[in-house]
Amino acid sequence: MTADADRWVPEPAKDSGYGRTPFERDRARVLHSAAFRRLATKTQVHTAGSDDFPRTRLTHSLEVAQISREMGARLGCDPDVVDVAGLAHDLGHPPFGHNGEQALDAVAQPCGGFEGNAQTLRVLARLEAKVAGAGLNLTRASLDASCKYPWPRKPGTRKFGVYADDAEVFAWVRAGAPTGERRCLEAQVMDWADDVAYSVHDVEDGIHGGYVALRPLLDDPDERAALCADAAAAYSDEPTDALAGALDQLLADEVVRAVADYDGGLAAQIALKRMTSVLTGRFVASAVGATTSRYGTAPVRRYAADLIVPRTVRKQCALLKGMALRYVMRARAAERWYERQRQILTELVEVLTRRAPEHLDPMFAPLWKAAADDAARLRVVIDQVASLTDHGAVAWHRTLVADAG
Incomplete structure (x- = not known):
């Protein structure tokens, strides 16, 4: 606990009468930060402010934090550490979502490129106004849990979590971690919560916005095959034919079929929300169940365990991401x-x-x-x-x- 609760810049002990843990303080620092407030008008998939229904980076981050906290608590993680990771994981994302990320990466090549996750570490540990030179000065455990990709930029890799300029604080964060690029359990929980949230919720937003229609998938084998090919190319190591069975299983689910002819009415919105809730709960429960089956029911945290996500569930999550890619992102990317x-x-x-x-x-x-x-x-x-x-x-x-x- 002592090393996990250390801060990059030592701070005097605080006794405000609340008896808060260091990790509760971390959570408050993220919630009250300017970077967190700015997420309210940063794009998730749809441009922020373009409609009242779709998620922004802020609502997405709140949802990831809630899923992370619930899943982490069931595994025995400190609930505030996984909550912090969920709240903070997108603080480094620029305007206009992944579209903006690609634009900044192109112009930032002379200084090492741009990556939203590496920028998140920079915001937390350098740029936010709390402690001079240390950003929010979060604990080691909270910073480590926020590192989705704990490695620098490497040839042939698109994702990375630290710029060369921030190597010193990154080395401090990772002190005590096993050798290699293994992520702590809390970071794995946050990463799966992020996958669950944006796969399920982006499809929900897409259906409501009229971009995603499930009826063609139910009726057209060629369309199902095309979706599987997209998901395999972008989001999964599984071959197309392996994803086909998972898609059939997903489309056969009554909660999914109930929104096949979504018309925006009250009954349709209730059915859509039920689909979102059921799929989210199923994806979370499957990971908790598989992990406790491997490691037992005693609390685990940090590097005592790895999150186990069943293969079928990963395939279904990849297919949902494929739906957002095929029917939402590509449609939006074609817009001027x-x-x-x-x-x-x-x-x-x-x-x-x-x-x-x-x-x-x-x-x-x-x-x-x-x-x-x-x-x-x-x-x-x-x-x-x-x-x-x-x-x-x-x-x-x-x-x-x-x-x-």
Whole structure:
């Protein structure tokens, strides 16, 4: 417990009369952070503010935290540590979701690229305003639980969890972890909760928004085969034919068939919510059951166990992700607004690189002035742009680029 509760910058003991644990304090720090509030207007799949129904990064993070806390508590993890990981896991995501992430990665190549998960560590341990030079100064356990990909960028890998610039604090976070890239149990719980939340919920949002229709999947074998191919290519190591059986099982479920002809009415919305609840509960319970079958029912945490998710459940989760990809993301990516989003972020980075530190926020301007070289200054500009909300990015672009042009 002592090493897990350590902080990068030691803090004096606090006695506010509440008797809070270090991990409860971590949770409060994330909830009260500016980065967490900004998630309210950052894109999940649909552009934030474009409709009242779809999730934003904030509502998604709250849902991941709830699923993480419930699943972790059933396994014996400290509930606040897994809660913190769920709340914090997307703090590094930039405006416009994964579309914005790709745009920033392209322009950030001279300073090591951009990745939302690596940015999350940077926000938590460097950028948030709580302790100078240490961000929120969370405990080692909470930071480790928030590291979905505990390794630096490597050739041939798209996902990574730390920039070279943050290697020192990352090494401190990982002190005591087994050799290699093994994730702690709490990070695995958060990662599966994230998979469950965005696979099930993105399909729910897609059905409600009219992007996802299940009737063609029920009626057309060719469409089912195409979906399996998409899921196999993007989200699963399973071959297409292995996913086909899992899809048949999923589509045969009465809660899924009940929304095949969704019309947006009250009864249809109730059926849709029931599908979401049943699938989420099933995916969580299967992981808890398989893990306790392997390790027993005694509480486990940190590196005492690995989360076990049954193969069939992983396949069904991948298929739901495939639905969101095939019917929602590709449809949205074809829209002119998606191209415009990338242009906005690219041009913002370009203009701020030329005109910094004058137009940087007061917290970023001193970091830019203290940077040792062009790559470090570019990283500060990327930090600034990544911190913006969707609406903020559009407003900054209008002021600095469009109006100036």
